[in-house]
Structure formats: C-alpha cells, structure tokens
Amino acid sequence: MEILWKVENLKKEYEIRTEFKKEKIVALKNINIEIYKGEVFGLVGESGSGKTTFGKVLIRLIEPDNGKIYYKNIDITDMPEKILRKYRKNFQIIFQDPYKSLNPRIRCGYAVMEGIEGNKKEKIERAIEILNLVGIKKERFYDYPHQFSGGERQRIAIARALSTNPEFIVCDEPTSNLDVSIQGQILNLFIDLKEKFNLTYLFITHNLKIVRFLADRIAVMFKGEIVETGKTEEIFKNPSHPYTEKLLKSGILKFRH
Amino acid sequence: MEEILKLENIYVGNEELKILRNINFSVKRNEIVSIVGESGCGKSMTLRTIIKLLPKNLKILNGDIIFEGIRIKDLKEKEMNKIRGEKIGMIFQEPSSYLNPLFTIGNQIEEAVRGNFKREKRKERVMKILKEMGLSANVYYQYPHQLSGGMQQRAMIAMALINNPSLLLADEPTTALDVTTAFGIINLLKNLVSEHNLSILFVTHDISLANYISDRIIVMYAGIIVENGKAKEIYENPLHPYTRKLIECLPEKYKKGERIKTIEGEVPSFKNLPHGCPFFQRCDFKMKICEERIPGEINFENRILRCFKYGNTLES
Numbered sequence: 044m045e046i047l048w049k050v051e052n053l054k055k056e057y058e059i060r061t062e063f064k065k066e067k068i069v070a071l072k073n074i075n076i077e078i079y080k081g082e083v084f085g086l087v088g089e090s091g092s093g094k095t096t097f098g099k100v101l102i103r104l105i106e107p108d109n110g111k112i113y114y115k116n117i118d119i120t121d122m123p124e125k126i127l128r129k130y131r132k133n134f135q136i137i138f139q140d141p142y143k144s145l146n147p148r149i150r151c152g153y154a155v156m157e158g159i160e161g162n163k164k165e166k167i168e169r170a171i172e173i174l175n176l177v178g179i180k181k182e183r184f185y186d187y188p189h190q191f192s193g194g195e196r197q198r199i200a201i202a203r204a205l206s207t208n209p210e211f212i213v214c215d216e217p218t219s220n221l222d223v224s225i226q227g228q229i230l231n232l233f234i235d236l237k238e239k240f241n242l243t244y245l246f247i248t249h250n251l252k253i254v255r256f257l258a259d260r261i262a263v264m265f266k267g268e269i270v271e272t273g274k275t276e277e278i279f280k281n282p283s284h285p286y287t288e289k290l291l292k293s294g295i296l297k298f299r300h
Numbered sequence: 301m302e303e304i305l306k307l308e309n310i311y312v313g314n315e316e317l318k319i320l321r322n323i324n325f326s327v328k329r330n331e332i333v334s335i336v337g338e339s340g341c342g343k344s345m346t347l348r349t350i351i352k353l354l355p356k357n358l359k360i361l362n363g364d365i366i367f368e369g370i371r372i373k374d375l376k377e378k379e380m381n382k383i384r385g386e387k388i389g390m391i392f393q394e395p396s397s398y399l400n401p402l403f404t405i406g407n408q409i410e411e412a413v414r415g416n417f418k419r420e421k422r423k424e425r426v427m428k429i430l431k432e433m434g435l436s437a438n439v440y441y442q443y444p445h446q447l448s449g450g451m452q453q454r455a456m457i458a459m460a461l462i463n464n465p466s467l468l469l470a471d472e473p474t475t476a477l478d479v480t481t482a483f484g485i486i487n488l489l490k491n492l493v494s495e496h497n498l499s500i501l502f503v504t505h506d507i508s509l510a511n512y513i514s515d516r517i518i519v520m521y522a523g524i525i526v527e528n529g530k531a532k533e534i535y536e537n538p539l540h541p542y543t544r545k546l547i548e549c550l551p552e553k554y555k556k557g558e559r560i561k562t563i564e565g566e567v568p569s570f571k572n573l574p575h576g577c578p579f580f581q582r583c584d585f586k587m588k589i590c591e592e593r594i595p596g597e598i599n600f601e602n603r604i605l606r607c608f609k610y611g612n613t614l615e616s
Contacts, residue, residue: 089478089479089480089481090449090478091448192566222338222339222505223338223505223506223507223546223549223550224338224545224546224549224562224563226549226551227549227550227551227560227561227562227563228560228562230551230560231559231560231562234557234559249478249479250479251479252550252551252552253551255551255552255556256551256552256554256555256556256560257551257556259556275556289480290479290480292483293479293480293482293483293484
C-alpha cells in the first residue's frame with residue numbers, strides 16, 4: 044500500500060510560563076507513524092495525551108521541535124510556507140466544536156466558497172454542489188451559522204474541508220459534541236465521502252465505539268507517546284499495553300452487556 | 301420498596317407552550333433511574349421541575365410532585381430552599397462552570413454545609429467526603445483550575461452529597477469527560493447508592509450508558525414519556541419505535557463498513573408540536589390515528605408505553 048504520511052521521531056514540547064516558574068510539558072515524545080493511502084487511521088487516548096497536538100503538527104499548523112514529517116515521500120518539515128501552500132489544499136482539518144470553527148458573521152455558502160478557485164459564478168455553483176453533498180439544501184446558502192443546528196454546522200465544516208478537493212482529512216473529535224442520533228448521521232457521511240473521493244482520514248477520538256466501527260488501524264496514545272499501533276480488530280482482541288487494556292475496559296466492555 | 305419521589309400528571313409550560321405533558325413516574329429508595337432522549341426532549345426540564353428551578357417564563361401548570369411524602373409543588377420558596385441541597389442534591393454537565401474560580405474547593409464545599417457546626421467539625425466532614433470521592437486531602441486547599449475535569453466533577457458530587465441528601469439529580473455528569481474518567485465517575489455514583497442510602501435520577505443521551513448504570517430507564521420524546529421500564533428489558537428488547545431507533549443508531553451495534561441506521565428528521569420544536577403523536581413523522585410504524593391523537597399510557601409487558609401499536613388508549 045502507498046504510504047501517504049510518514050512521521051519520524053516527532054517531538055513537541057510546550058513551555059508554560061507563569062509569573063513564578065517555567066514548566067515544560069511534553070506533548071509529543073518520539074512519535075513514529077505511517078499512514079497509508081485510503082485508510083481510516085484512528086488515534087485514541089485520553090484528553091491531554093497529545094492527540095490534537097499530533098493532528099495539528101502533522102499538517103504543520105503547529106511547528107514540531109524535532110523530527111521529520113514526510114508527505115508522499117516529500118519532506119515537509121522545514122518547507123517554507125510559500126511552497127507548502129501548494130500542498131495545503133490536499134490536507135484539511137475538521138474540529139470538534141462546530142460552534143467555534145465557523146465565523147458567525149460569514150454566511151454558510153460564502154464560508155464554503157473561500158476555498159474554491161475560479162470566478163464568482165463557478166465558486167457559487169461548486170459551493171452549492173458541495174453543500175448538497177453533505178446534506179445542506181440550496182435554500183440555506185445565505186443563512187448564518189447561528190441559524191443551523193449543531194449537526195448541520197458540523198456538515199458545513201465538512202463541506203468547507205471538502206471545498207479544496209483534499210485527499211487527507213484530520214478529523215479531530217468531530218462527533219463528540221453531538222447527540223447520539225446526529226452522531227450516526229455524521230459518521231455515515233464520513234464513510235460515504237471516503238468512498239466517493241477516496242479520502243484518507245486521521246480520526247482522533249476518545250470514543251472507542253466509534254473507532255472500532257470506523258478505523259482500519261489505530262494508534263493508542265498515552266502521555267505524548269504512542270504505546271500501541273496495529274489493526275483495529277487485533278488491538279481490540281488482545282491489547283498488549285496495560286494502558287490500552289485499561290482504556291478498552293472502561294470504554295467498551297463495561298458499557299456493553 | 302418505598303417511593304421517595306413521585307411525579308403525577310405534571311404539565312409544565314405557559315399560555316403558548318407546553319413543554320412537559322402528563323409526566324408520571326416515581327423513583328424508589330436506593331434506585332438509579334435514567335432519563336434518556338435526544339437534546340430538546342425535555343430531560344433537563346424534568347429535573348428542573350423537580351427541584352423547582354424552572355426558567356422564569358415557565359411554570360408547573362398541573363399535577364403533583366411528592367418528595368418523601370411532602371407536596372413540593374405547593375411549597376414556598378423559603379421552604380423549598382431547605383429541600384434543595386439538604387434533601388435533593390444536583391450535579392451538572394460542566395463542573396468547571398459551577399465552581400467559583402476564586403475560592404478553594406474546601407471553602408466551597410464547606411459553604412454548602414447546612415446547620416450549625418464548629419469550624420473544625422465542618423472541615424472534618426469535608427475531608428471525609430473528599431476521601432470518599434477518591435480525592436486526596438490536598439484537594440481541600442486547591443483551586444478549581446488546579447484540578448482535572450474528572451476531579452472537578454468529583455468535587456461537585458462531594459458538594460452535592462455533603463448534607464446526605466436522599467435524592468441526587470445528575471444532569472449528564474459525564475458527557476464532558478473522557479472515557480476512563482467517566483467510567484470512574486459512573487462507578488463512584490453506583491457505589492454511592494448503597495453507601496449513602498441514595499437514589500439517583502440520571503439524565504443522559506447515551507442509552508447504553510443508561511443501561512449500565514441504572515435499574516430503570518425512562519425514554520422521553522418531545523416532552524412526553526414514551527417508554528418506562530426495567531433497564532435491561534428496555535435495552536435488550538425495546539418496544540417503542542423511538543427507543544428502538546435510539547438503540548439502533550449506536551455505532552457499537554454495527555460492523556466496520558456498514559451504515560448506521562439513523563433517525564431521520566429532528567425532534568419537533570416545542571413551538572410547533574404536531575397535533576397527534578409527536579414521533580409520528582419519524583416513525584416506521586405510523587398509522588392514521590397517530591397523526592390525529594396522542595397515545596395514552598398503557599401497561600404492556602411490565603412497562604409503561606405510549607404507542608398505538610400496542611393498544612388504543614387515548615390521551616385525555
């Protein structure tokens with residue numbers, strides 16, 4: 044299988060400065076991961092384990108301290124932003140809270156148009172097409188974000204991500220703020236889009252039920268380190284790291300009788 | 301078993317809106333009851349009705365709330381304040397927004413202690429309950445921002461239980477937390493029931509979680525109770541079409557590559573509720589009568605249901 048992303052020895056430390064002292068927090072510690080083209084790669088772990096940081100460092104929204112990031116065998120770690128721009132449209136990110144990730148003063152249609160190239164007419168047509176794809180009707184093109192429900196906003200966020208025809212999307216807990224019934228709809232949408240556009244996902248979540256349902260392979264993160272990687276079913280069957288075991292016990296086995 | 305809380309024919313709303321319609325249920329001593337449903341079904345509103353903290357524009361129109369033999373509905377605000385905190389405790393979804401960032405945890409829990417106690421005695425009590433919640437004694441001197449979400453929620457539970465109430469109202473207390481921390485809190489609540497002689501009314505939108513924690517499940521939809529019965533029976537054999545769909549849309553019920561069967565449409569808003577059964581637009585089994593009349597409560601196989609599929613009782 045073709046390797047889409049390869050990460051070597053990735054490190055990231057945050058410095059927290061208060062008036063009295065400096066503290067260093069290790070967010071990522073020697074991360075080595077490969078993500079194949081066309082797969083759903085699940086990243087699980089508790090909050091504060093560095094999942095989100097990894098997602099952001101991978102597509103260089105945050106600069107890593109150390110290590111290498113390869114996208115299709117091209118080293119993008121130190122690539123200047125000007126050149127990186129060309130690649131940027133290939134990878135997108137969807138955030139957890141659709142209330143925060145949409146600008147309240149920009150109409151939904153325009154928000155989607157931002158990423159599309161062409162003249163205005165083409166832009167509008169394409170935006171309508173994408174919105175239709177994620178299940179937002181044409182009539183709502185000129186509505187503002189506050190007029191949509193949480194699930195619909197997440198759909199708009201997905202439409203925005205799709206507007207540049209990406210091949211890779213980082214999904215950072217995209218359903219954890221939604222109701223169970225809406226969550227199902229959004230998950231279905233992710234699967235449909237993946238099949239339609241041959242997308243690759245990095246799916247970050249702490250919900251093991253979703254990961255089991257969606258991911259081909261998973262990595263378990265604990266305190267900035269990846270403690271286990273492997274095929275989803277194999278990890279669920281026999282976890283080798285004690286932390287994974289603990290996570291599985293709390294997430295699935297107990298809530299499921 | 302003795303019933304400690306009983307709601308009879310509760311209607312909540314105002315002249316234009318009816319939020320809760322004919323709510324009937326009871327909570328027994330040492331029992332955990334879950335209320336399940338999507339957002340906007342009136343779950344939290346039911347809790348707020350019990351503790352009588354409704355928004356200003358809503359009031360209880362009809363019915364009775366009986367708590368430990370007292371009719372709460374007719375109590376004056378002053379008397380009600382005695383029950384709140386002392387007899388009924390409440391915890392919420394977002395612990396950080398209910399804790400004051402300027403005071404230490406110990407200070408805030410101590411503030412909640414009712415009755416005249418000496419200072420040392422109060423501190424002793426707070427220390428004891430912190431220990432019970434699985435928090436170290438250090439937490440007493442710490443500020444909310446120094447604690448993690450799970451610890452904050454434990455501190456909130458400590459605050460709610462400091463006066464040994466007999467009923468705890470829990471409004472999605474684990475939704476904002478991680479799986480492992482949530483699991484700890486859930487097990488803590490389960491253990492508290494026997495240790496503190498407590499009953500819990502637990503609101504969640506996750507029916508599998510409700511099945512794990514509770515003895516009974518109440519399923520609500522658009523302000524009415526559609527199904528009420530033993531947790532295990534409801535989870536394994538849901539009868540009401542809405543309960544079925546709620547269980548069907550859980551991702552753990554599916555294998556990889558399958559599509560989740562979702563509930564089409566949305567919960568109707570309280571401003572324009574349909575004339576008949578509120579669920580009929582999304583229902584797979586709808587009949588002609590569903591459009592016209594609201595189903596009444598029927599006893600069916602050990603549970604209470606509101607659906608014309610199982611009998612032709614009409615709501616009066």
